[in-house]
Amino acid sequence: MYIDKYRIKPDEKIKLKGFGTSDDKGYDLEELEKELIPKAVEKLKDLHLKLNAEEEKGILVVLQAMDAAGKDEAISYIFSNLNAQGLKTLTLGKPSETELGHDYLWRIHDGLPARGEIGILNRSHYEEVIAPRVHDLLGEEPLPDELIDEKIWETRFRQINDFERYLSENGFPVVKFFFNVSKEEQRKRLLERMKDPQKNWEFSFSDVEEREHWDDYQEIFEDMLNHTSTEYAPWYVLPADNEQYSRYIIAEVMNNLLSELDPQFPVISDEEQDKLNEYIEKLEAEGEE
Structure with missing residues (x-):
C-alpha cells in the first residue's frame, strides 16, 4: 500500500475536498476483512509487543473526526487486539469546569503514553481549535482578555506543533488520523444508530x-490539517466512507512507524541467563516429583 497518498506533507496547503471520502483502491471487502486486515493486525501485535518489552519509546495516536466517522470502531477492530498492558485510551468530551481551570493541553496528559505504550486520544487537544471556533465559545472560557484576539488560532496551532515536537524529541512520536466522512454517509450511520436498540443508547442528539x-467544520478541519501536519507529527486523511479500507490504512501506517522504530526484545545478561536456567531446572524437577 502506498500510504503517503493519505499523508499531508509539511507546509503543503491542501483542499479537504481533494481527499476522497470513498476510496478502496480496488480491494475486495472480503479480502480486506479476512486476509489483509488480520495479517496487518497480527504484524502490529508483534511490533507492539516488542515496543512494550523494550520500554524505550512510546507512540501517541490521535483520532479526530465528525461523529459516526468510525473512530470508536477503529479502536475496536485494530487497537483492541494489542497487549492491554501496553495500551491506553482517553476519550475527550466537553471540557469540565476543572479542565477549564487549566491550560487547554492539560487535560490530555492522562492519555499520554509511557515508554513502551501506545496512547490513543479519541478526540484530542485538537478539539480546542475546532469546537470553540465553530460555536464561538472562547468568551465563555476563563481566559485573560488579552489572549483572545484574531491570532489566537494561529497561536494555538503553533503551540500544538511545539508540544508535539517536544513529545517526538523525547521519544514519543505522534501520528494523527483524520476520518474524512461524507455528509451523506454520516446521515446513514446516524440513522442506523438511532434505529437500532443495541446502538441508540450511545446516540447523542x-x-x-x-x-x-457541517460546512463550518469542514473549513476548520482543512485549516487545522494545513497548519499542523508536520514531519514529526503527520496527519493522515482517511477515506472514512470505506470503513474497512480506512482500518487497513491505519494498521499499515502503524506498522510502518513501528518498523522504523525497530523495537527489540531485551537481551538478558549472562548472569540473568544462568539464574533463569537454574529456575527452569528447579521447576522442571518439581514436575518429576
Missing part, C-alpha cells in the same frame, strides 16, 4: 444538531 454546522 447533538450529533444531529452539529450537522447544521
Whole structure:
C-alpha cells in the first residue's frame, strides 16, 4: 500500500475536498476483512509487543473526526487486539469546569503514553481549535482578555506543533488520523444508530444538531490539517466512507512507524541467563516429583 497518498506533507496547503471520502483502491471487502486486515493486525501485535518489552519509546495516536466517522470502531477492530498492558485510551468530551481551570493541553496528559505504550486520544487537544471556533465559545472560557484576539488560532496551532515536537524529541512520536466522512454517509450511520436498540443508547442528539454546522467544520478541519501536519507529527486523511479500507490504512501506517522504530526484545545478561536456567531446572524437577 502506498500510504503517503493519505499523508499531508509539511507546509503543503491542501483542499479537504481533494481527499476522497470513498476510496478502496480496488480491494475486495472480503479480502480486506479476512486476509489483509488480520495479517496487518497480527504484524502490529508483534511490533507492539516488542515496543512494550523494550520500554524505550512510546507512540501517541490521535483520532479526530465528525461523529459516526468510525473512530470508536477503529479502536475496536485494530487497537483492541494489542497487549492491554501496553495500551491506553482517553476519550475527550466537553471540557469540565476543572479542565477549564487549566491550560487547554492539560487535560490530555492522562492519555499520554509511557515508554513502551501506545496512547490513543479519541478526540484530542485538537478539539480546542475546532469546537470553540465553530460555536464561538472562547468568551465563555476563563481566559485573560488579552489572549483572545484574531491570532489566537494561529497561536494555538503553533503551540500544538511545539508540544508535539517536544513529545517526538523525547521519544514519543505522534501520528494523527483524520476520518474524512461524507455528509451523506454520516446521515446513514446516524440513522442506523438511532434505529437500532443495541446502538441508540450511545446516540447523542447533538450529533444531529452539529450537522447544521457541517460546512463550518469542514473549513476548520482543512485549516487545522494545513497548519499542523508536520514531519514529526503527520496527519493522515482517511477515506472514512470505506470503513474497512480506512482500518487497513491505519494498521499499515502503524506498522510502518513501528518498523522504523525497530523495537527489540531485551537481551538478558549472562548472569540473568544462568539464574533463569537454574529456575527452569528447579521447576522442571518439581514436575518429576
